Amino acid sequence: MFDLDKWQEILATIKKNKLRTFLTGFSVAWGIFMLIILLGSGNGLQNGFEAQFRGAAKNSLWIWTGRTSVAHGGMNPGRPIRFTNSDYEDLKNNFARTEHISGRFNIWWGNQVTFNNEVHSFGIRNVHPDYQKIEALTITGGRYINHLDLKERRKVTVISTLVRDILFKDKAEEAIGKYILVNGIPFKVVGFFEDQSRNENNMRLIYIPITTAQTVFSGGNRLHEISMTIKANTLEEAQQAEKEVRSRLAAVHNFDENDRRALGTWNSFENYMQMQSIFKGIRLFIWIIGIGTIIAGIVGVSNIMIIVVKERTREIGVRKALGATPFSVVSLILFESVIITTFAGYVGLVLGVGLLELLSGIDTQFFTNPTADFRIAVSATLLLIVAGAFAGFVPARKAASIKPIEALRDE
């Protein structure tokens, strides 16, 4: 039902009641604006946290050794515990919950990486092929370490794109196949990786096959750490797997399985669950505030509509005396309210999205890329429009049904 004349009548009314229009519109625009900012900051917070977490698989288990702190099996405390390749083999082949597993052999000295005249210090990680999955590394060129590298103890290395750019500068494309010196020993570059976490420390790294490193840097069969991902769907399963790993290693190395100084473990599943509950909390918080904002907007619109109808009672009376039907009176008031709330809601939407757009450059550890769910914002606007219309409808119908003579009575 499009009636140009009706719209002109409504627009004329709006134009000539600027303050009223502004007040109605402002409460709507403000509500929507605040909602979008809230949703956006909530998402920014969550994005920030998630990016922090993206660096590693969520079901990973990290194990490292130390010295015993309690006497066990007739041995004194203070005895060092050491992993060897056989611990890795045992967990890989005989432990049912292992998904991916890698040992780590650390080099504590040097870390000097050289190409031509570029001499830099980068972290050197000596690992098994599965490590790529545990750290969730993205290979952007070439390949990662493979089993043949390990078997043949090849002197190959996988470097980060950051290391590549530092060492090779503008000749980055030609890096694969080139040799770089690691602590003076030449290694052939076979691939590049990127770490998805935003931590730069995870990018100042190169990876070397663990067997090669053990040979070249005289490590024998020594492992410093074992990293693995476990088959677990719940926190309980993850904790159970962790416990089994501890008791298995405790039996082999003869220490108390509850001795956390002898064997350190870190289970990312627990951390993941904590993160999830933080996200849940943030989301709940945003929803509570968001719903509060919407309710405030609805109350604001309702209030103004009630006042508008009261203020216009006499006008309605005049219109009725001049031949306005109840329908035309109700629709006059409702359409006005709907036009104002729609327009103002749209303005709030645009302003809010615009501000988020300005803020989208922000990229810190805890606040990243704030975006609002557009559907939610649009539904909130629609909700406000409907609420405004409903809030106007009740008093408008009342005003339309009272006798013109009562509306016109001189006070």
Added chain:
Amino acid sequence: MISLRNIHKSYEMGKNSLHVLKGIDLNIEKGEMVSIMGSSGSGKSTLLNILGILDNYDEGEYYLDNKPIRMLSETKSALLRNEYIGFVFQSFNLISFKNAMENVALPLYYKNVSRKKRNKIALEYLDRVGLLDWAEHMPNELSGGQKQRVAIARSLIANPKIILADEPTGALDTSTSYEVMNILRNINDEGITVLIVTHENDISRMTKRVIKLKDGLIEADYVPQPLEEIAVSA
């Protein structure tokens, strides 16, 4: 034109019922100019409201232009008001955010006349009441007499058969009152029935028939002695 038979009307006032009209019989022919008089509480405003289809009555019969007016829906009565009746109020009741021309044009809006056309007609009617130059003025820029003239133009624009005026001069000084009455008389001369509620004797003497109400009944119905000298001062 108007025919009332034994009209009764009561108002519920809490638990009490106030019997305002206690059986009104009245005939008004086309082209009459009638004033309804009475003290406050006599029922004259109630009678006007019933005549104007602004209010229902409890008992009796009301024929307007030979059509029975009884238990109409709001929509139906709005259409009848629009077609038959033009209202003039004591407090003018112009819409404050519309200029004189738009106020005059408003009844045609409810007759679905296009904006351009109704504004053009409105200007003609403003010309008739001598306010063509004030067409673009807002009501708060007009004097009381001018406002009432705008209101009269508005009541005329939809070509009503009857003009109902509720104390049209109640808020005006004497000379302005006479101006307004002159306009109403001119309207009546064109054949439109005019009903005026008033409590002023000199106003009633400018009409052709006076109906006096008292306690909800017609006390007297007579032709008044015309006011010889109508002082119209500038």
